[in-house]
Amino acid sequence: QVQLQESGPGLVKPSETLSLTCTVSGSSISSTYYWGWMRQPPGKGLEWIGSIYHSGHTYYNPSLRSRVIITVDTSKNQFSLKLSSVTAADTAIYYCASEFRDNGYPLDYWGQGTRVTVSS
């Protein structure tokens, strides 16, 4: 069974860059999955940020594209999110998840989520 675990700072200052890492276990990151990031502001719904394949091919949400970079490190079985120029509107729980390509890209396994607050 695939397991994912997010890690990174829980507090980021406005205008700085949010950096999170997702560590994958139970599956090679080079398998037939895309690996994605989602977020959920407090009390609100879910937003898809973007995803990456082990080849490095990425898809981003156009609403965040100018500020987002997702990378993959196959040697560590990890993928990472960087979101630049953050504001209070970026305060959210950030989730990493697997998108199973062969089943039409459902988000079948999720990390537990990590809360990120943007505040000075």
Added chain:
Amino acid sequence: DIQMTQSPSSLPASVGDRITITCRASQTIGNFLNWYQQKPGKAPKLLIYGASTLQSGVPSRFSGSGSGTDFTLTVNSLQPEDFAIYYCQQSYNIPRTFGQGTRVDVK
């Protein structure tokens, strides 16, 4: 972006009820429709993918149907552990988008 609209937004129900949640896409998405359940403080959990395929380990009281633009999630004989928020999501194109959620709570 494809807009996903769920109804109702809130659904009061009782244990044993049969409930139905609908999800409408702003354009056709084939059967690239997934349903998730989220409980307080937890990550979403995949229930159904491809509009109607039950994810492994999900009880058979959950079912999904539809194609194109209109989809439904049905829960037969609601159990206490089913009170949660349910989201639909399209994986037809980029960006992936979610419905706003349906909160199923105690009547």
